[in-house]
Amino acid sequence: xxxxxxxxxxxxxxxxxxxxxxxxxxxxxxxxxxxxxxxxxxxxxxxxxxxxxxxxxxxxxxxxxxxxxxxxxxxxxxxxxxxxxxxxxxxxxxxxxxxxxxxxxxxxxxxxxxxxxxxxxxxxxxxxxxxxxxxxxxxxxxxxxxxxxxxxxxxxxxxxxxxxxxxxxxxxxxxxxxxxxxxxxxxxxxxxxxxxxxxxxxxxxxxxxxxxxxxxxxxxxxxxxxxxxxxxxxxxxxxxxxxxxxxxx
Amino acid sequence: xxxxxxxxxxxxxxxxxxxxxxxxxxxxxxxxxxxxxxxxxxxxxxxxxxxxxxxxxxxxxxxxxxxxxxxxxxxxxxxxxxxxxxxxxxxxxxxxxxxxxxxxxxxxxxxxxxxxxxxxxxxxxxxxxxxxxxxxxxxxxxxxxxxxxxxxxxxxxxxxxxxxxxxxxxxxxxxxxxxxxxxxxxxxxxxxxxxxxxxxxxxxxxxxxxxxxxxxxxxxxxxxxxxxxxxxxxxxxxxxxxxxxxxxxxxxxxxxxxxxxxxxxxxxxxxxxxxxxxxxxxxxxxxxxxxxxxxxxxxxxxxxxxxxxxxxxxxxxxxxxxxx
Numbered sequence: 001x002x003x004x005x006x007x008x009x010x011x012x013x014x015x016x017x018x019x020x021x022x023x024x025x026x027x028x029x030x031x032x033x034x035x036x037x038x039x040x041x042x043x044x045x046x047x048x049x050x051x052x053x054x055x056x057x058x059x060x061x062x063x064x065x066x067x068x069x070x071x072x073x074x075x076x077x078x079x080x081x082x083x084x085x086x087x088x089x090x091x092x093x094x095x096x097x098x099x100x101x102x103x104x105x106x107x108x109x110x111x112x113x114x115x116x117x118x119x120x121x122x123x124x125x126x127x128x129x130x131x132x133x134x135x136x137x138x139x140x141x142x143x144x145x146x147x148x149x150x151x152x153x154x155x156x157x158x159x160x161x162x163x164x165x166x167x168x169x170x171x172x173x174x175x176x177x178x179x180x181x182x183x184x185x186x187x188x189x190x191x192x193x194x195x196x197x198x199x200x201x202x203x204x205x206x207x208x209x210x211x212x213x214x215x216x217x218x219x220x221x222x223x224x225x226x227x228x229x230x231x232x233x234x235x236x237x238x239x240x241x242x243x244x245x246x247x248x249x
Numbered sequence: 250x251x252x253x254x255x256x257x258x259x260x261x262x263x264x265x266x267x268x269x270x271x272x273x274x275x276x277x278x279x280x281x282x283x284x285x286x287x288x289x290x291x292x293x294x295x296x297x298x299x300x301x302x303x304x305x306x307x308x309x310x311x312x313x314x315x316x317x318x319x320x321x322x323x324x325x326x327x328x329x330x331x332x333x334x335x336x337x338x339x340x341x342x343x344x345x346x347x348x349x350x351x352x353x354x355x356x357x358x359x360x361x362x363x364x365x366x367x368x369x370x371x372x373x374x375x376x377x378x379x380x381x382x383x384x385x386x387x388x389x390x391x392x393x394x395x396x397x398x399x400x401x402x403x404x405x406x407x408x409x410x411x412x413x414x415x416x417x418x419x420x421x422x423x424x425x426x427x428x429x430x431x432x433x434x435x436x437x438x439x440x441x442x443x444x445x446x447x448x449x450x451x452x453x454x455x456x457x458x459x460x461x462x463x464x465x466x467x468x469x470x471x472x473x474x475x476x477x478x479x480x481x482x483x484x485x486x487x488x489x490x491x492x493x494x495x496x497x498x499x500x501x502x503x504x505x506x507x508x509x510x511x512x513x514x515x516x517x518x519x520x521x522x523x524x525x526x527x528x529x530x531x532x533x534x535x536x537x538x539x540x541x542x543x544x545x546x547x548x549x550x551x552x553x554x555x556x557x558x559x560x561x562x563x564x565x566x567x568x569x570x571x572x573x
């Protein structure tokens with residue numbers, strides 16, 4: 001069985017965001033890009049599933065520019081088998097991303113797809129569901145526990161105040177949340193092997209945008225407030241401020 | 250064409266949630282601006298507070314009913330709602346960006362050929378266009394999005410759009426539609442409640458602890474303060490990664506982005522990822538012994554000092570004022 005993992009190439013979470021010259025996207029100068037943190041859980045779950053089945057191939061798919069190959073190599077170093085780069089140098093909305101992924105999943109003829117629950121750049125957390133609907137797969141989002149037996153899936157997903165137990169079946173897209181597993185570190189052997197694995201390049205399926213970013217701006221900065229004191233004697237004054245000034249308690 | 254707006258309200262255990270009323274209210278306000286009407290829908294079995302939507306200006310609510318729909322089913326809800334929307338030609342759907350809303354909205358957008366904008370914190374009209382503002386990079390930047398399709402699916406961030414009561418509102422017309430066949434390709438079979446009493450994503454007040462707490466054994470101080478305030482317990486990434494606290498309490502990028510009324514950060518230095526996830530809180534209190542910690546750059550009130558003395562004092566002071 002082919003197991004597909006969709007990964008995205010995103011700015012490191014420590015990045016200080018500056019708005020770029022176009023006023024719609026970030027200024028990429030000096031930004032370090034990494035594999036989307038949630039996608040590491042997806043790669044790990046795909047590898048674990050393959051190991052449990054004792055057979056199969058883990059195919060990594062990414063959409064973007066030549067630079068995305070670094071992120072595929074990262075998944076290779078963890079143990080993924082092969083990679084596909086769907087080339088598009090332009091920004092796409094989520095549906096545009098999902099359409100490209102959905103087309104490639106059909107080509108790969110896979111029944112099981114993993115991806116992070118969201119990319120930490122645009123934070124939409126909808127690409128998994130969109131992709132699944134486009135190819136009529138089931139989809140469990142924000143997954144923190146997964147059991148697959150034959151075609152049957154029992155998964156736990158995180159919701160407000162607890163976890164929902166979801167029953168569904170293959171074919172399916174699973175979007176992965178922190179807590180699902182502990183992503184393995186790349187071994188030296190894995191890093192060496194990653195250099196020999198092949199990345200297939202294709203042009204991404206075309207699409208018509210359904211949304212447009214018309215502007216990007218930074219949130220209004222917060223003014224530093226007041227230091228009420230430096231020990232427990234400041235507590236009554238703090239509580240008074242919270243009650244009388246902020247009126248929050 | 251005339252817009253027809255539908256608010257999709259979330260229910261849990263037969264009760265429409267506060268976030269559902271926020272969606273209803275947002276739909277009513279948008280309808281006013283667009284000079285059209287807004288209706289609401291709820292999917293579920295028996296719903297006991299349907300009448301309450303009238304308080305928020307909704308005059309017609311459709312109840313898609315079947316006992317199999319009491320719990321969320323992504324396939325069942327998507328199918329029932331898609332059929333309704335197509336039948337009645339709604340073209341703007343508004344949901345709250347809860348776990349359910351986030352899961353459901355994109356599915357509807359594919360079925361309805363609709364552009365989808367999620368987690369919006371502002372809706373503005375520019376001519377006939379709805380411009381949606383939403384955070385990206387965990388709130389480090391905001392983008393303004395225009396949906397280009399005729400059909401539009403919008404989710405709004407909980408706690409941002411307040412559910413305002415409309416005075417002297419007319420009673421609501423309730424239309425119950427029995428759903429004869431439910432698509433149960435995916436279904437929720439049960440719910441496991443987490444140990445914490447309140448979830449950071451839904452709480453009005455959050456008390457968070459970081460590495461300054463020195464160990465998991467000291468988090469009872471955070472829990473006691475949270476209890477006194479009626480708050481949820483949150484945590485920084487450092488303490489979650491160290492295994493001191495569960496993942497679902499993590500606030501920040503790669504955790505939850507929150508905007509409560511009050512956020513109390515204890516022993517949290519304020520890494521950029523953490524600040525991104527909580528700096529839109531209305532009021533922030535920081536307790537940290539390092540006066541140069543970045544958390545003080547976003548805090549409204551701070552105490553620089555030993556949190557092992559300050560937190561218990563704060564807990565007892567709050568108990569005292571709450572009793573009086």
